Amino acid sequence: MNNREIVQKLWNLCNVLRDDGITYHQYVTELTYLLFLKMMKETGREYMIPEKYRWDSLVEKDGIELKEHYQQLLLDLGKEENELLKQIYTDATSNIREPKNLEKIIQSTNNLDWYNAKEEGLGDLYEGLLEKNASEVKSGAGQYFTPRVLIDVIVELVNPEAGERCHDPAAGTFGFMIAADRHVRKQTDDYFDLSQEEIEFQKYKAFSGVELVRDTHRLAVMNALLHDIHGEILLGDTLSSLGESLKNFDVILTNPPFGTKKGGERATRTDFTFTTSNKQLNFLQHIYRALKANGKARAAVVLPDNVLFEGGVGADIRRDLMDKCNLHTILRLPTGIFYAQGVKTNVLFFTRGTSDVGNTKEVWVYDLRTNMPSFGKRNPLTKEHFEGFIKAYMAEDRSQVKDERWNVFSREEIAKKGDSLDIGLIADESLSVYENLPDPIESAEEAVEKLALAISLLNEVIAELKAVEQPYTYQTDSKEMLKVAETSEVLEK
DSSP states (O other): HHHHEEEEEEHTHHHHHGGGGGOOHHHHHHHHHHHHHHHHHHTGGGGGGGGSSSSSHHHHHHHHHHHHHHHHHHHHHTOOOOOHHHHHHOOOOOOOHHHHHHHHHHHHHTTTTTTHHHHOHHHHHHHHHHHHHHOOOGGGGGTOOOOOHHHHHHEEEEEEEEOOEETTTTTSHHHHHHHHHHHHHHHTTTTTSSSSHHHHHHHTTTEEEHHHHHHHHHHHHOOOOOOTTOOOOESSSSTSSGGOOOOBEEEEEEEOSSOGGGGOOOOSSOOOOOOSSEEEEEEEEHHHHHHHHHOOEEEEEEEEEEHHHOOOOHHHHHHHHHHHHEEEEEEEEOOSSSSSSTTEEEEEEEEEOSSSSOSSEEEEEEOOSSTOOOOOOOOOOOOGGHHHHHHHOOOGGGGOOTTTTEEEEEEEHHHHHTTTOOOOOOOOOOSSSGGOOOHHHHHHHHHHHHHHHHHHHHHHHHHHHHHHHHHHHHHHHHHHHHHHHHHHHHOOO
């Protein structure tokens, strides 16, 4: 059994929990609690777990005893001094109500082909689960999950190297850093080309991140652990005072969350020159400020269109970016590749200069959006779709690349446009907007799912109303009978 088959088997177990009212995301979190214990057993690292809470303690129990033991396990492991256990289990709670469901998941997990899973890599297995979760529209996880193919392309082009400090200030499930580690391993024969000191640096200091959401942070920690990465993954908000100390990175790769802070709050940072409630603009400020000012430190960041054209403070931040960094490339991404349908995104590639003025001379833009098919489950984004962009990006002389999607804009031209970076889109050849519509089959399937859920909820309401109505009717009938009896008595008298 290969990893793909194991992932599918684990995922199918989610159906067991549907009657328990558990969401896909809750399921992956629940599975993480259990998989951690199982994988520690499989990798010979159970020594960090108290003996009474090791994997076999779950396998040996059933029914109410199992459920109570599991609940106590989650509570106690979250209080352990071991930092890793704390990160996985702090505030951990189980959403599984039925003991038989918990038992089934444990037994099914225990019976999987773990030998082959270890051979293929437990990290890859876990990433497969995360990817599966993200691909399910109903889970909502795709909001923070960047498509694997996009991550791999970005990492390949930014080219992190051994000895460099890499960081993701909006880490999600740590996908960018996992890919960066994989990239460096390929360069160094899985670290065999490095000294022991260099290996220690790669494992413990090279890759770090920050994640705001606790459940997502758990997934990130687990993902890193299974890929033998032990860098710091902080639970917190990069846009708070925490972020002020995060500096001097060689490489930053990230996809910050979309939207504004709750209630239009400003970032609670004292070191930002420009204040705004726009999260992406604040993240952008953080990123270019957090790079080493050595002319080599570089970043790639996924941002929505509004960051490219927003006026006022937005223009000020873009101007500051182009002064402090060489913003050399913008990739206009196709629509439909993220969970949030219709969101138009871009990847900005830039390198921090040694000075704070005049680093951007020209910006190259590749339009991978216009006249592109609609992407989704039935038409997934693949590396082949990026081949034209990769060729243009890597060209020794970019001006010699013959590709209509590839255009250059001087700093002066951009200044004339009010420092707007909403540039480089080619003419749309379609005669109608039909090509840009979502996949009709996917839309229909989603509509059916929503209707089914609505019908289910209405049936529940009807059932509840009937349950309430019956005793009321009985009560009413009793009162009427009493009145009739009283009337009869009066008439008889």
